[in-house]
Amino acid sequence: MNLNSTLGAAYTLKGALPQGMKEPKPPKAPTMSKKPGMPEFPEGDSGHPDGTTVQSGADNEPTPSVGSARWVNIAAIGVVIGAITVAITQQYGYGMAPSALGVVERSALIGAAIAPMLNLLRGMRPNHYAIAILAAVVGCAASGRQILDHATGDLTLDPNEVVFGRPMYEWAFAIFLVAVVACAAMLLWTSSWRAVDRGLFHHRGAARAFTFSTIIWLFVYVVLSLVQVVVNCGITMCPADPSSTGAQSFEFTFSVAGSGGVEASISIPGFVTVMLGIGLISFVAGAIINGKVLRGVKDQAKQGA
Numbered sequence: 001m002n003l004n005s006t007l008g009a010a011y012t013l014k015g016a017l018p019q020g021m022k023e024p025k026p027p028k029a030p031t032m033s034k035k036p037g038m039p040e041f042p043e044g045d046s047g048h049p050d051g052t053t054v055q056s057g058a059d060n061e062p063t064p065s066v067g068s069a070r071w072v073n074i075a076a077i078g079v080v081i082g083a084i085t086v087a088i089t090q091q092y093g094y095g096m097a098p099s100a101l102g103v104v105e106r107s108a109l110i111g112a113a114i115a116p117m118l119n120l121l122r123g124m125r126p127n128h129y130a131i132a133i134l135a136a137v138v139g140c141a142a143s144g145r146q147i148l149d150h151a152t153g154d155l156t157l158d159p160n161e162v163v164f165g166r167p168m169y170e171w172a173f174a175i176f177l178v179a180v181v182a183c184a185a186m187l188l189w190t191s192s193w194r195a196v197d198r199g200l201f202h203h204r205g206a207a208r209a210f211t212f213s214t215i216i217w218l219f220v221y222v223v224l225s226l227v228q229v230v231v232n233c234g235i236t237m238c239p240a241d242p243s244s245t246g247a248q249s250f251e252f253t254f255s256v257a258g259s260g261g262v263e264a265s266i267s268i269p270g271f272v273t274v275m276l277g278i279g280l281i282s283f284v285a286g287a288i289i290n291g292k293v294l295r296g297v298k299d300q301a302k303q304g305a
Contacts, residue, residue, distance in 0.1 A: 061203055062195040069124055069192035070200070070207045073116035076132075076182070077214040080113040083175055084221045085275060086163055088228070093271040094160040095245030097232045098225075101142045105172045106225055108139030112179050113218060120211045123197035129183040136179040143173035160244040204294055213286025220278050 061067035087106055090096040098106075115132035119125065146169040149155040161167045186192060200208040229238065 062197050063191060065189065065191040066124055066193075066195055066197050067207070069186065069189070070120060070211075072182075072186070073119045074207060074210050074214060076116045076179075077113050077218060079175065080109050081214060081217055081221065083109055083172065084218075084225070086168060086171075088221060088224055089271065089275065090160055090163075090168065090244070091228050092224070096158065096160050097242035097244075098229055098238050099146075099242050100238045100240050101146050102169070103229060103233075103238055104142040105139050105146075105169065108135045108142065108176065109172070110218070110222060111135030112139065112176070115183070117211075117215055119193075120207075121199045121201070123199045124193035124195075126187055126193055129187055133180055133183050136176040136183070139176040140173060140180075143169045143176060147173060155241045156243075158242075158244050160246075201293060204290075208293070209286050209290040211286075212289045213283040216285050216289075217279060217282035220282065 061070070084106060087102070091098060112132045112135040114135070115128045115130075118128045118131070122128075146155065150157055150167070150169075157167060161169075163171060200211055232238065232242075
């Protein structure tokens with residue numbers, strides 16, 4: 001049977017239908033049912049055969065992967081806070097003036113922390129990780145230059161620069177390398193950023209409180225760093241090879257009354273107490289802000305109802 005005879009048979013069958021009866025429509029393709037927790041994709045890139053999208057409520061994460069990625073980003077900010085804590089302790093607690101390359105490294109750490117902050121507040125985006133990678137490359141260049149200068153003898157190692165047996169700039173170099181690898185891994189983990197995510201303002205939970213706390217904590221460190229640089233360097237470039245003045249004698253002593261009238265005294269370095277206080281105040285402030293945001297979301301829901 002050739003093509004012409006086939007077409008002729010089709011037209012003959014169509015004409016054989018009773019008068020007034022319409023030609024039946026072809027059956028629709030089967031559609032997938034929406035399930036709780038399925039991701040929401042932008043129009044034209046739904047990821048589902050039927051092109052449907054799934055909305056997520058304020059109480060749930062768009063997907064489990066997004067929820068896990070949030071904690072990874074919070075942990076990344078925590079690593080930056082830990083590294084800057086050591087650097088600030090060296091400067092305020094041991095009289096270590098900031099160096100020119102050290103300022104670049106700390107700026108790169110803060111720049112790398114911008115990416116997880118954007119991911120948490122505005123939603124998971126692959127271009128946010130690009131910011132962290134660029135900042136990490138700058139940090140690697142600065143810390144790598146310090147390593148080379150110390151290896152060639154152009155710079156001298158101050159004893160107060162050593163942290164857990166290694167100079168702080170070596171730890172910084174390792175952190176920047178890990179940041180690049182971590183960003184690459186997050187970009188490969190496509191399910192953590194492909195779902196539509198509008199940020200933690202629209203998803204309540206412990207992650208939002210921790211996010212606000214870590215951002216406040218890091219902001220205070222940025223202020224302390226700026227003050228230290230201005231006090232020691234003014235508006236000119238910081239020295240390339242500064243030396244420390246030694247540990248500071250400022251400390252707090254607490255007396256604790258025990259049973260039988262025996263008293264015990266506890267002495268804590270003043271700067272360590274200040275650093276712990278900054279962390280505690282940051283968490284309290286983060287919890288307060290999280291509560292205000294939560295009440296605002298509830299008020300909007302009531303008005304919409």
